[in-house]
Amino acid sequence: LTHRQSMSDTLLCLKLNSEKLYHLGIGKAINKSTLSRANESRDWRIYQDYALKLIDQAKKMYEGQNQLEVNLKGRVFALDSTTVDLCLEVFLWAPFRSTKAAVKIHTLLDLKTSIPEFIFISAGNVHDVKAMDLIPVQKGSYYIMDKAYVDFKRLYIIKQEKAYFVVRAKENLQFRRIKSRAPDKEIGILCDQDILLTGINSSNRYPEPLRRIKFYDAEFERTFVFLTNNFKIKAQTVTQLYKHRWGIELFFKWIKQNLKVQSFWGFSENAVKTQIWIAISVYVLVLIARKKLKLTNSPYEIIQYISLAPFEKRALHNVFLNIENQDIKELKYIQLKII
Incomplete structure (x- = not known):
């Protein structure tokens, strides 16, 4: 809290305020060896x-x-x-x-x-x-x-627990489009699709449809692709969730x-x-x-x-x-x- 830079610095601070320590429950002087032992051995x-x-x-x-x-x-x-x-x-x-x-x-x-x-x-x-x-x-x-959490076996567990995920897709995602919703390019929604994974491992680990949303952030001139298992919320809501x-x-x-x-x-x-x-x-x-x-x-x-x-x-x-x-x-x- 006080931004001390070391244990010695902390002890100096306590020493200079020794008359104010009793109300903090510190009834006697503290030395460096006491703090060091506590740091090493107190679980x-x-x-x-x-x-x-x-x-x-x-x-x-x-x-x-x-x-x-x-x-x-x-x-x-x-x-x-x-x-x-x-x-x-x-x-x-x-x-x-x-x-x-x-x-x-x-x-x-x-x-x-x-x-x-x-x-x-x-x-x-x-x-x-x-x-x-x-x-x-x-x-x-x-x-x-x-992207670090794109593991389809683990994402499928979240789906099976009746929870939802929003994750950024990796560039090498293999998939097949099965349905498209109308895009809204005015707010950056370039595509909103239902897909099936086609990779040998990914399709076995996540055998059900996913939702794929491609979003363009005009302010920062970047494009993002999101995957989610929620097919009901608006595509814009998905992008807002990731922003948060x-x-x-x-x-x-x-x-x-x-x-x-x-x-x-x-x-x-x-x-x-x-x-x-x-x-x-x-x-x-x-x-x-x-x-x-x-x-x-x-x-x-x-x-x-x-x-x-x-x-x-x-x-x-x-x-x-x-x-x-x-x-x-x-x-x-x-x-x-x-x-």
């Missing part, structure tokens, strides 16, 4: 379980909220991952490429509320589609994904930039996962505080204000009295381009 699953409890609490508080342009009955999720590069020489447990290490944070984000539904932390060499085997598939919900997928990119950006997940204070798997789950806990706590205190400030603004006054002995809501909403544009992903 990261403690922080995972705490984050998941907070997520459950936040989901109840934000139930029924919809910050999307589209109004669909089911929940709308984006599935994606972000990679945090590490040094292979000291993070041997997290292989990625021959010369570097990394961790991946696989996330299923509820786009209506910006609350994570599922998070899985892996070594960098774990392929994105592996997360599809772990996510909870809910009937009637929508799962928005990019960028909410998860901003979630990753927010976590990395504001909650110290670009550098780590320990080399072990336990230390790295501890730091990531604490960051996620702080993100969800900000959302909970925002709802409880009925704040209109963005999560970005809230965390900036808290970072300036972490040791203040006053109620949190008083920190935001007489502070105008700055309307930070960073989180307004609805206005972002579709790419």
